[in-house]
Amino acid sequence: MKKTIGITALFILTFVPQAVAARKIVLDARIDEAIEEFYTKTSAGKQLAKKSKAMLVFPSVGKAGIGIGGEYGEGALIINGEKVQYYSTAAASFGLQLGVQTKRQIILFMDQTDLDSFRHSEGWEFGVDGSVAIATLGTGGEIEMKSLNQPIVGFVFGNKGLMANLSLEGTKLTKIEKNK
Numbered sequence: 662m663k664k665t666i667g668i669t670a671l672f673i674l675t676f677v678p679q680a681v682a683a684r685k686i687v688l689d690a691r692i693d694e695a696i697e698e699f700y701t702k703t704s705a706g707k708q709l710a711k712k713s714k715a716m717l718v719f720p721s722v723g724k725a726g727i728g729i730g731g732e733y734g735e736g737a738l739i740i741n742g743e744k745v746q747y748y749s750t751a752a753a754s755f756g757l758q759l760g761v762q763t764k765r766q767i768i769l770f771m772d773q774t775d776l777d778s779f780r781h782s783e784g785w786e787f788g789v790d791g792s793v794a795i796a797t798l799g800t801g802g803e804i805e806m807k808s809l810n811q812p813i814v815g816f817v818f819g820n821k822g823l824m825a826n827l828s829l830e831g832t833k834l835t836k837i838e839k840n841k
Contacts, residue, residue, distance in 0.1 A: 685839040689744065691720035692737055695765045695819075702818060706796070709814065713769040714776045715740045717834075719750050724762045730754040734766070735837065738780070746780070747839040752832040765819040768793060772812035785834040
């Protein structure tokens with residue numbers, strides 16, 4: 662049993678990133694599409710994004726799990742409308758889980774100090790290097806008020822699949838190069 666779990670974890674963490682790695686031009690188009698969907702879903706989110714120092718957009722984060730799970734996605738940090746750096750997001754999880762899911766994530770940096778800390782790090786892990794407040798949407802796409810005062814605000818939307826998880830804790834963000 663332990664051998665099967667180990668092989669499953671190795672497979673997920675080795676092959677999932679390569680399977681979902683996108684070329685720069687495709688990734689850029691998906692990022693733009695995710696932002697448009699985000700703005701359509703919540704006008705309050707759009708207003709909050711305008712006030713943010715930067716927006717980190719992951720247009721598709723895939724997650725799969727059979728006891729041990731993994732997730733991976735690629736995106737970009739956007740400052741003043743320009744994609745300034747590309748990142749991958751990855752996480753592993755253990756416990757009772759079974760399924761496959763894709764979701765979109767947008768993380769808004771509301772504070773310059775937190776943004777600077779993020780940009781100058783070699784790798785960033787939520788829950789260790791910084792906390793993110795997951796914004797919840799109310800009626801008509803309004804954002805819960807307590808989310809508005811946080812230095813880093815995250816949105817998870819477009820969930821497709823059989824697994825639901827709105828936590829970003831333990832997620833590792835790493836700079837990647839996208840030349841083509």
